[in-house]
Amino acid sequence: AQRTMMVSACLAGVNCVYDGSHNRQSHFAGLLHDGEVFLFCPEVLGGMRIPHPPSEIRGGDGFAVLEGRARVVSRDGRDVTEFFLLGARKTLAFARKHGVKTAVMKAKSPSCGCGKIYDGTFTKTLIPGFGVTAALLKQNGIEVVSDEEYLSVVKTEE
Numbered sequence: 001a002q003r004t005m006m007v008s009a010c011l012a013g014v015n016c017v018y019d020g021s022h023n024r025q026s027h028f029a030g031l032l033h034d035g036e037v038f039l040f041c042p043e044v045l046g047g048m049r050i051p052h053p054p055s056e057i058r059g060g061d062g063f064a065v066l067e068g069r070a071r072v073v074s075r076d077g078r079d080v081t082e083f084f085l086l087g088a089r090k091t092l093a094f095a096r097k098h099g100v101k102t103a104v105m106k107a108k109s110p111s112c113g114c115g116k117i118y119d120g121t122f123t124k125t126l127i128p129g130f131g132v133t134a135a136l137l138k139q140n141g142i143e144v145v146s147d148e149e150y151l152s153v154v155k156t157e158e
């Protein structure tokens with residue numbers, strides 16, 4: 001069967017989180033193992049090295065970044081917006097090329113967050129909004145869903 005779903009690579013166990021860790025959940029590792037999903041990591045695609053300091057969006061969410069009204073900054077004060085924009089564009093190009101319809105994305109990430117993200121103060125404060133890549137995919141008609149939402153539906157169906 002053709003794959004139409006892609007999953008944040010860290011959810012399948014790839015060590016691509018900013019600090020070199022992963023967010024492996026057995027359900028997503030299983031989907032990868034069965035050849036049912038593509039993996040993607042916008043921050044790696046955008047050229048961020050691992051490890052690097054954590055980043056958050058300041059002044060809005062991913063949609064605001066796409067419109068030039070907000071920036072992505074790292075905790076050490078560096079403006080990393082261009083990396084995040086490049087990663088988002090590359091992820092969209094990949095999704096289009098492979099006919100991806102749905103992206104399951106790691107909750108709360110400044111790239112992948114869907115519905116809530118951190119507010120840019122590095123105090124673990126959540127605000128409503130989307131990460132940069134989630135916003136660009138959504139804007140282009142690709143369904144985006146957080147891992148938390150996805151797994152709650154899977155569990156209900158079981």
Ligand code: SF4
Pocket residue numbers: 008009010011016017018040041042043044106109111112
């Ligand atoms: Fe990469 Fe997204 Fe996972 Fe961050 S949340 S490590 S950007 S796949």
